[in-house]
Amino acid sequence: MGEVPGSWKPNNETLAKANAVMDATKASGDLYRNGLGMIASENIISPMVQKIVASDLHGRYAEGLPGKRYYQGCDDFDTIESLGISLAKQVFGAQFANIQSTSGTVSNIAALKALAKPGDKITAVSTADGGHISHARMGAVGLRDLDLSTYPWDIDRMEPDIDGACKLIREISPKVCLIGQSVFLFPTPLKEIAAAAHEVGASVMYDGAHVLGLIAGGQFQDPLREGADIMTGSSHKTFPGPQGGFLLSSSEDEKVQKRLNNAIFPGVCSSYHLHHVAGKVVALAEFEEYGETYAKDIVKNSRALAESLAAEGFDVLAESRNYTASHQVLTRHGDIDSGAGAKAAKTLEDVGIITNMNMLPGDTKALTPSGLRLGVQELTRVGMGKTEMAEVAKLFARALIHNEDLNRVKQDVKNLKSNFQTIRYCFNEEEQSGYIL
Ligand SMILES: Cc1ncc(COP(=O)(O)O)c(C=O)c1O
The missing domain is CATH 3.40.640.10 (Type I PLP-dependent aspartate aminotransferase-like (Major domain))
Structure with missing residues (x-):
């Protein structure tokens, strides 16, 4: 038999490129496994999906x-x-x-x-x-x-x-x-x-x-x-x-x-x-079974997070309407167009909390806005509730208000997340061997 088509030992350089992608993919997974994913447009998929x-x-x-x-x-x-x-x-x-x-x-x-x-x-x-x-x-x-x-x-x-x-x-x-x-x-x-x-x-x-x-x-x-x-x-x-x-x-x-x-x-x-x-x-099909409860828990959590952030001293928008009726919470971190939102998002990233800067009313520049947009749908999906929302708000305050050592805060973010590694509101929860990435 001759050479098997398409199967020779790869060149080290081409293999290294593919391995770089594998490594970065794993690193991205680790970031979310050990951190708090709070981007309002994201979520994680169930084991069956x-x-x-x-x-x-x-x-x-x-x-x-x-x-x-x-x-x-x-x-x-x-x-x-x-x-x-x-x-x-x-x-x-x-x-x-x-x-x-x-x-x-x-x-x-x-x-x-x-x-x-x-x-x-x-x-x-x-x-x-x-x-x-x-x-x-x-x-x-x-x-x-x-x-x-x-x-x-x-x-x-x-x-x-x-x-x-x-x-x-x-x-x-x-x-x-x-x-x-x-x-x-x-x-x-x-x-x-x-x-x-x-x-x-x-x-x-x-x-x-x-x-x-x-x-x-x-x-x-x-x-x-x-x-x-x-x-x-x-x-x-x-x-x-x-x-x-x-x-x-x-x-x-x-x-x-x-x-x-x-x-x-x-x-x-x-x-x-x-x-x-x-x-x-x-x-x-999973939503038909668990969706109503999941949606209720998301809205409960976003309200709880907003209230806890306000109690920690953050400027949370829409206080007169109880802050939110969705999965989102908006916080202002400085003057209009000051870039304070961008700075806050970067500091949070340094402690393993992933968010995005966002324009708030009055801001005119998308790259130097004053605010953050936070979403709780992913934290809810791994089983976090009101108690954890209060803990998350404390972690925000330690990083952004009290200027604590960021490595210490990062370790506590990791500790909190280590207890929330199972995806909920889905079939076959018991088959999971950890956070699916
Ligand atoms: C209101 C709205 N519509 C549409 C989209 C686009 O959705 P997709 O990213 O699935 O294309 C977004 C994305 O965040 C959105 O916020």
Whole structure:
């Protein structure tokens, strides 16, 4: 027998490159295993979802919809996707669900493709007030060449100024009224906005990327019953699945549903990452079982964290509204545009607490903002509760207010996290041999 194809001893230099990736991947895992992941857009996947994500489905294609494929070999995936569509409709209370989108941004691009034509008007929250880049001219809104007007913002309530938003909608008659933010503390009073939008013939698109798990768990708001025609979202934030997106609608109209499906494929996806879609379906099944409790625990924890941070002496935003009704908490660390948020995020990283700097009302520069945006969905997922939120706030204070030796604080972060290494609110908890990375 000759040489086995593709199997010779590798060159040390090429192998070193691959090993560098393996090492950095492991180091990144260690950072979160030993630290506190508090980025509001992130989460960790369950053991079963992890297995699916690493499966052979990774390399496969299934363009089209269940039963209507362009390739052979899709029968098993048809079973998965059909189950997923019906589960997604059930979990999100939707009449229509497409589960193929590869991210929240892709869902937004598809929704805008289905709902508007180039040159149409759209209203949305500005990025300075917490809107996502895909709601801006630099992102999906610009990609579709839409004419953007942003809602006035109510700084005290940290939500769109509802009267001003309705007035804007009635004045300019947009094609799409986009609601939802990346900085999302409180439910948006959607009924009033939807009434104004529908009066002028606009569609209401609710971007639930951040709060999808809270919505599905019945703990935030119910956009599809409060007037939203379309709901988009990520499958990996408060909804704790693998990276991906959802496109959901309250419409029973088959023509609308077909337009939405076509906007995903062939519109913006060809391969749509079957391993992630299957992972989403398992995450939906897990959510059906544990989601309501998980969502309740997240909101309890974010309130507890906000109260504890305020008690430690931090400036926590929206005190008059009890700080938060979502998974997020906002803190201000210095003057507007001072970069104090960036500095705080770096110090926290030095002790193993991973957060992100964030613009707060008044800030004008994304790279030197005054604040932090914190999320508790990941800490909740590994079983932390009110007591731990108080401990986390103390660790913040030791690092940021009392200027304690950062190595000592880091050790205590590691000690705290060592007791929270099992992923909760999922099947097969008992099979875990530790934090899955
Ligand atoms: C409101 C909002 N929409 C969309 C997205 C994009 O989601 P993805 O990262 O899944 O593309 C984000 C990301 O954080 C977001 O905050």
